[in-house]
Amino acid sequence: MKLATLRTANGGTTAALATGTDSYLTLPATDVGALLAQPEWRLVIEKAAEAVGDQNIIAAGDADFAPLLPRAGKVICCGLNYGDHIQEMGRDLPEYPTLFAKYADTLVGANDAVEVHGSGRVDWEAELAVVVGSELFHADEDQAREAIAGYTVANDVSMRDWQSRTLQWFQGKAWDGSTPVGPVMVTADEADQHFEVRGYVNGELVQQGNTSTLVFGPAQLLSYISQFTILRPGDLVLTGTPGGVGMGMTPPRFLKDGDVLTTEIDGIGRLENRFRIHAPVPANA
Known part of the structure; x- marks a missing residue:
């Protein structure tokens, strides 16, 4: 359903x-x-x-889609989880998941406009997201798999200029009202085993990948995360993005004011979000 x-x-x-x-x-x-x-x-x-x-x-x-989980207690994201994206970022395959957190304040609906104030390097990251359906703590992979309520579409929009200021990604990832999620959650019992994830900018295909190539699959991620924090119903885990992000292009490419970012996963649905980008004022202005 x-x-x-x-x-x-x-x-x-x-x-x-x-x-x-x-x-x-x-x-x-x-x-x-x-x-x-x-x-x-x-x-x-x-x-x-x-x-x-x-x-x-x-x-x-x-139907006016709100963020799927507007009061998610935990929004945990995995970076560098597709082999091609890892390569384009110039890194080695990780031994452990690279994790960071967002807040529920970051989430917006499937067709909401996204307002960005203060970043001039706004990048896209099309992702499959996992919705937790039951409490998990110190869970193995089988228990984690059973606890998956379903799957949805997300885009981990990233402010690269802020992200690159330090070795910690948080400040470039957790901007209020910047992360589209939805439009629906497909329950795990009716979901495909693997998903085709695509991202478009103004209708141009910029990202495409299949979750079969994830380094750490959904159950692995939930099990790993549950070793250090309790996951509860309604929590959200983003599984990472395939290759094709703007920062990895030559030259790098970022969203501009008025651009439409579309994120699509077969069998779940699509997000379509117009961006209003108010770039920072230059220091010498």
Whole structure:
């Protein structure tokens, strides 16, 4: 099944189930994360489907996608996880995952505009993201695999000028309102084993990769992360980006004001976000 978080007319949000008939069924939870926090969340969906009425249906054309997990407790990202991206960044294959964190404040919806103030080197990173469905701590890979609620689309938009200021990536990765996620989560039981990930800038294909080439797969990442921090329902793990990022091009290429960044994964959906980039004022201005 496909789950989304939709904005409502009263200014709130609601979890919703894609019905397969060009509509969404609203669910008794404020967002997908709140839904997954209910131990019997699948039963909650079943009961809502049985009691469906016209007031619970939103036409697909009227759906306004909020960030899938607007209150995610943890947003953990893996860098340098595709072989081709590692090569274009001039690094060796890692022995352990390279991890960094974001906050829920970084997340935006599938079609939201992205406002950037203060960076002139805004880069793209199309990614598969994993949604945690049950608590994990000191888990092995089998336990981690069972705890995956589903998969979604993300773009780890990166401010390279800030990222390169120090050896720590955090300051270039955790900008408020900069990370599109959605439009839906496909539950793990209905998801493909591997995913084709693509990124476009103004319709031009700039990234393409298959998650079969990940150095650390989703279950490996969740298991590894759970060794040092508890993962809970509604947490989000980004699995890394394939080659084709702007910083790896010759010469480097970055997003400009007005550019449209599209992120697409077969079987899940696509993000389409227009960027409003307000570059920093030069020091000698």
